[in-house]
Amino acid sequence: MVALDPNNLQVIKAVQYDSYAYPYLGDNLANDIASIPNGCIITLSILDAIGELTPSLKNQLLNLKMSSNIVNDLRWRRGLAFAAVKGGNVIFEKFDPYGTELVIGEGIVSGGAKEDDLFTAVECILKNNIDFIGLGNDTAIYENLISKIDKGVFINNNDIDNALNTAGEYILQKILNKPAGNNQYILLNEEVEYKTYYNDYENDPEIAQRWIYEHDPNFFENSFGKASFDSQWIGSPVYRFDKVGKYLVDFQKRDNPTPDDRFDEYRLWSFSALDKLSLYVHRRPVGNFSVGISKSGSIWNVSYNSTAYDLDHLSQPDKGIVQHKWSWREALSSGWINGRPSTLADGKDYLIKYEVQDKEGAWSLPDVKLVSTRNINMPPVALFTVTPNPVVAGKVITINDFSYSPTGKTIISRSWRYQNPSGTWSSPSSTPPASFSTVGTYKIELTVSDGIMSSEPYYQDVVVIPDNNPPTVSFTMTPATNFYDFEPVTYNVSYSDPDGDPCGGYQWALRKNGGSWIYLSNPPSNYEAYGAGTFTLALRAIDIPKYPQQSAKWSHPSADPNTWFKRTFTVLEGFVMRGDIIPAPAERGRKIRIFARAVRPSDLTTRVDIDSATATIIDTSTGKAPAGFVPTTINLAYDSASKDWYGDYKIPDHITQKGKWPDDGSYEVIVTGRKATTVKDYKVPFTVKGHILDRTIIVTTKLH
Structure with a gap:
């Protein structure tokens, strides 16, 4: 940090x-x-x-x-x-x-x-x-x-x-x-010590405890996968962690108010801690370096190549290393000198030590190399790194060879071999292995020679993990086909993965009447926006692999929806509402008859059967309702002969507010049709003019 x-x-x-x-x-x-x-x-x-x-x-x-x-x-x-x-x-x-x-x-x-x-x-x-x-x-x-x-x-x-x-x-x-909080950084396989506290208001003794660990395996790079105990209550704490990542730790204790097991229900678990423990399990960094020497007169020039890294942050430009520490001394000297020498005196043996610190504050184990400027033969040192590790079966590995000679001699030959998971060693080769096809742990061995002496073998273990397998996905629809565009549609998606990987997301595509595909985040809940027609709905899913070294895979690798899981279905045209009001104009004190009908949007003369219809008098959104007005809603009756819905309503006699309902003017009745859960409205305009009693009848009598 x-x-x-x-x-x-x-x-x-x-x-x-x-x-x-x-x-x-x-x-x-x-x-x-x-x-x-x-x-x-x-x-x-x-x-x-x-x-x-x-x-x-x-x-x-x-x-x-x-x-x-x-x-x-x-x-x-x-x-x-x-x-x-x-x-x-x-x-x-x-x-x-x-x-x-x-x-x-x-x-x-x-x-x-x-x-x-x-x-x-x-x-x-x-x-x-x-x-x-x-x-x-x-x-x-x-x-x-x-x-x-x-x-x-x-x-x-x-x-x-x-x-x-x-x-x-x-x-x-x-x-x-800011206080440090309840966060702890520990090394992989390092022993953890827990301190817990128990207090019971009734002084009941403790009878049991349980622990739960929520593991995020990808908090650090190069994950080993999820812990086997992830998100499960276990009876004792975990003292050593064999997988890196962030662990959110919680524990509870249970009291024992009575030793009688018949009253087990009265043994209560404590509440979870308000401040859960966060454990960050990470790896120690690696402080590798190589050194070269060349004679110039009576002194030797020294060159260095640091290959330090932290597997937890390997992709970052600094490889996760925030601090470098060098020191050196003559081989027989007792004290280390800070820094690193650029030149060395002739005829002596030297030790050069290199340590690095990672972002979590952990230091690497010292990497100490012997360098000699004496005119003697010393065996070379074999050294190499392997990335990535773990590696997916069949994927290429990169081996960086950092072997060197303490006396500055040239490495002229290398002998590589590896042991497969069954224990069989390969034949020696001058080139390192490029990949491994079988899942398991391989051991790579390197021996180098300067032509005079050979090094001791150097080993690195490589864990080979299986490649990620694609998931499978399908879905069903209810209703399956021949439904109206206004009808609600539900989908039941079935996802499975041979590796047990969770789903990382879905991609949907829809096509109407063989036209172009459109891509959707979710399938439509109804098809009113698309209208009637023959549709094809396609789906594919992607998984979240267990290891970050594995690539996420789609159930159907092609981006062409024609290759995905598909269902074809027919959507029928829905309905809209229309209506009329007689007489026109309407009069205060007189009944009006309201007609409503459900029709096809493409042909307003074709009736559609619906479940019910109502009329609301009046539409208050126009601002023509007087203060305190409450709209009236009436249920409309159905005429099977005309397939119309109808109902009567008497216009009020009295005007309570000038310019407002039911004063002379234009208004709207809202007719509403319902079929299943679908509701459709239509505003029917009408005009109020005068009162029925305002009519004057003039009788003319002829005089004789």
């Missing part, structure tokens, strides 16, 4: 990138970042970015572990608030494409949201023991929030650069003062 320097907080400020001057500003910013030493916290604010970032600035931001999608999208009036430990982890990352929003991350909350949004975060903040950093200008909102969570700080961001500087200082102090 990169050490933090509390006296060296550096803040970089880039207020604006101009589309014409950005190469100059971008490269200067990149140079500023590159010049800051590891262990410093960098807080970075970019406001109103215009144009693309320069390649050098992009590289520096990626080196800070900024998300690649943010780096690629940081242009054209976007903004950023960012803090990271140089050479370490990102502390917070706030990308602002259009405006501020609340961002909740692990350990840090930052943002500038509305008051309602902030208070919804209180439970999350308390639950996750988060420090809140409020960047904004509404002091009351933030201070009220901080008073509720009793943790955090408000920083006015009228000056964003000063605000981020202050935020960086706050974060730095929090990190420096």
Whole structure:
């Protein structure tokens, strides 16, 4: 882990990138970042970015572990608030494409949201023991929030650069003062000592204990797979771990209020610990190096080649090594000298020692090599490494040969052989093996010669694991075919894997009437959006292999859905609702008759059978309902002859609010049709004009 320097907080400020001057500003910013030493916290604010970032600035931001999608999208009036430990982890990352929003991350909350949004975060903040950093200008909102969570700080961001500087200082102090927590780093196969505590309110004695370990085998690289006891309650703790990774450990103890087994149900288990133990099981780094000497007059020049690595972080540029320690001495001297010599005196024997430290703080075992400048014969030393290890059967291995002669002689021959899992040795060869086809443990042997003397054999064990097998997947549908587009469809997916690997995800594809495939994250719950037709639905699945050295495999390797598991089915056209109202116009104090019908969308004259229909008077969304109005919903009756639904409703006599229902004007009745779980609405417009009693009948009498 990169050490933090509390006296060296550096803040970089880039207020604006101009589309014409950005190469100059971008490269200067990149140079500023590159010049800051590891262990410093960098807080970075970019406001109103215009144009693309320069390649050098992009590289520096990626080196800070900024998300690649943010780096690629940081242009054209976007903004950023960012803090990271140089050479370490990102502390917070706030990308602002259009405006501020609340961002909740692990350990840090930052943002500038509305008051309602902030208070919804209180439970999350308390639950996750988060420090809140409020960047904004509404002091009351933030201070009220901080008073509720009793943790955090408000920083006015009228000056964003000063605000981020202050935020960086706050974060730095929090990190420096943060307790180590219940986290422990241990070496593979190292013995673990546990300290537990038991107390019972009723002073009942302890009768049993149980432990559970949740194992993440891929926390470190080059995993050995999952522990056999993963996620299972076991009666005693694990004292040695034979697989690397992160283990979340919990234990419980059980009391014994009575020795009578008939009352076993009264023997209670304790609650789980609030702060579970996190064990990080990792490997010790390897401090390999080779050394060469060549005579120049009366002295010998020395060259070195470090091949140190940590299998837990092998893919990283530094191979997981954060510190190198060299020392040397004459062979018969008692004290070591720090550093490594660049020249050696003639006629002597020397020991050179090399040690390295990994990111978890563990030191390698010393790698000590004998170098002689005397004119004598000494046997060469055979040395090599094998990667990857474990390796998938049939996959190529890389063998790096670091054999050397302590007296500087040239290695002129090599003899390689290997022992297979059954114990049989191969014939010697001048070249190393390239791969192994059988699962098991192989032992590779190397002997080298300088033409005068031969080395002792050097051995490396290589674990060969099976290749990953693809899973199988299929699905069924309910209904299977000939269903209406509005009907809900359920799917039952069947996944299996010969290696027992879990599913890593599904890919669906849909095609209508033999057309082009469209790709879906999930299959449709109904087909209203697609309409009637003949469909083919295809599916494939990918697994998550047990070992990271194995490649994940699809059930159907081709990306062409025609090769996937498929089902073909027919979807029938659904229905829409239509309606009418008579008389037109309607009158207060008089009944109206409401007609509704379910029809095909493509042919509004073709009726569809549905289960029921209702009418709601009136549609209140138009704003024409008086205060306190409650809509009336009536059940419509079915006329089997016309296949229409109908019902009567009397328009109210009295107007309670001028311009509102049922005053003269235009309104809408909502007719609703239902079939199974599908509901369809249609708004039927109608007009109210006058009261039925307002009609005047004039009788004319002829005078004689």
